[in-house]
Amino acid sequence: MRSPAAVRPGVLVSGLSVVVLTVAVLQTAVVPVLGVIGSQLGASAVAVSWAVTANLLAAIAATPLLGRLADMYSKKRVLLGVLIVVLIGSVLAAVTSSLALLIVARVLQGASYALYPISVAVLREELPPGRLPGAMAVMSGTLGFGGGVGLVVVGLLMSGDADYHRVFWLTTAFTVVVLAIVVFLVPARRSRSAGSIDWLGAVGLAVGLSAVLLAITQGNGWGWFSGWTLACALGGVAVLGAWWLWENRREHPLVSTRMLTRPAMLLTNLATVFVGMGLYFVFLGLTQFVQVPRSGAGYGFGATVLESSVIFLLPGALTGFAVALVSGRFIDRYGARRVLVAAAMAGVLGFVLLAVAHDQRWQIIVGGILANTYISLGYGALPALVVAEVDAGETGVATGMNAIARTVGGSMAAAVVAVLLGRSAPGTGVPMESSFVVVFVAGAVTAALALVLIALTRPRQREVDPDALTHSRAMNHEWG
Known part of the structure; x- marks a missing residue:
């Protein structure tokens, strides 16, 4: 196993970016195949929806506790423990043909949500403070674009009359790769945080x-x-x-209530709820819109799952990836707040375009690119604001609560989309065009609200600790 000094910052950031990509892949991969799971297992849509609900419930229950454990004990050991649980869940989902066992597997996979806050805590422990915001932006931005990539990959994987089990074999293989990354790249350090569980x-x-x-x-x-x-x-x-x-x-x-009620932390977490909503408004709204047959509904493009993934979603996903790679430089140069404001403006523009102009393919693609830019930059910059507000021993649980805010936002948006798109146009059996317009308008509104909240935040004023400053200078010299 490598010593901490043997791992270069760029390699560590790249490796942890792949680790947190697991969260996005496991979260979104199952969504496009819910209908396939229902038909192949002979289960109702309500019953199959528990494959998503149970995963979210497990995530929201386990993430704060796992974040606290990582703050108190070895972050590498906690990461490995989480990944082993996720691997067991992936294998179980890949081999079972029982809906009950599939739901159990999704509960186990829910532990993956803790990978993100623990990885942020690892970065804070291993990198000098000056390089931390940019590194977090790259890793968190990867999480943002990963949702789109997950949908695209599943679309390619499920072309034709495919068995849904191949999706979970994919997550199994991916988890094995991530386990290897943690074993060989993440340094093993003992935590210096005091306290109890x-x-x-x-x-x-x-x-x-x-x-x-x-x-x-x-x-x-x-x-x-x-x-x-x-x-x-x-x-x-x-x-x-x-x-x-x-x-x-x-x-x-477990969680400091004083920390949660600090104005900057409170506003940042509220903004995270809105950014999380934006992710689902764009993914669920666009995916279903482009699949509606225009001949019967008067709108849509009649795209197959494969076409919607490659033609309409892939450009946005690739843009999100490119933005994630460069977002760190933007945050280092201009600050997280300014980047978030610019991101939210891009989000408002993208959602407004989707709401008012969606008759041509290029309009959908451009709107999706702008929305993905917003999500990727938002996911990249929000953790920088959170980490700036907390001490090192609170990083895991603070970013875990921020991740919960994102999960709650996504769940709220998914519920709103389900209600809006549940109304069918007379004689067509497909959602009314106005319902999609409302979804996209809701995306613009939530992006605008995120913009206002971030504009109101003010960073926490800290006293300079001479010992911490000396340590920072030594780390900067060590990393070159």
Whole structure:
């Protein structure tokens, strides 16, 4: 195993970018094949939707705890433990033909969401402060464009009459590669963070967030004012309220409530919710729009899954990748706040274009490129704002909570899209064109709200620690 000094910063950043790409691949790969899973397993759409819901619930429950464990113990060991759980889930999903076991597998894969905050914590521990924002931007931007890549790859993989199991064999192979990257590239260091694990706080946060997320994801199927939906929503809010009071009294809380209520942190996490919504508005909205047959509906392009992936989604995904590679330089030069404001402006422009001009292929492609630029830059710059607000020992749990904000935003957007596109045009059996317009307008509105929130943030003023400054200079000299 390599020593820490043997791994160059560029190699470490590249390796961790592939690690966090796992999150995006596992999150989006299953979405295009839900219908295939239902038909091949003879299950209803409601039952199959639990393959997504269970994954989100597991992620939102486990991410803060795993982030805290990484802050307290060896980040490399926690990364390896998470990846082993994900690998077991991928193999189980690839070999089973039982929906119940597939849902169990997706629960295990939900641990992958913790890879992102732990990787950010590794970067903070290994890189000199001056290089941290740019490195995080590259890694986080990769996470942003990875969702589009996942949809494109699955579209190519599932062309023709394909078995859905091949998607999970792909995730299995990818996880094995990522395991090797962590083994050989991530340095093994002992954490210097003190404290203990607040297990009751972890359970309370998991139960409260899961109940609220369950109401969001299942509200359309259960009915937004049904007993189940209201019970989950109100019960979740009550549990989170009790959790907040509990954490306020703890000497070593799972999550510092003071940290979460700092104005800059609060506004950044709210902005992250809106950016997470934008990701799903563009992916779900565009994917379904281009597949609508124009002959019957008067709009759309009648694209197959393969055509929608290669022609309409791939340009945006490639743009997101290119933006992720250069976003670090922009953030180093102009600062994360300015980059986020520019990104949100691109997002507003892209979504407005999709809403008002979507009759030609080039309009869809250009709108998708602008929206992907927004998502990639947003995912790249938001963690820089979060890390700037917390101490080193809080990095994992703080970025974990930020990841939860993104997950909640995505879930809310998915629920909104499901409601809007559930209305069929008379005599066509496909969604009304106006529903897609509302989806794209919602994307523009959330991008504008993210812009306003980021513009209002003010960085935390820190006192300079002479010992930390000496360490920073030594690290800069070491890395050259």
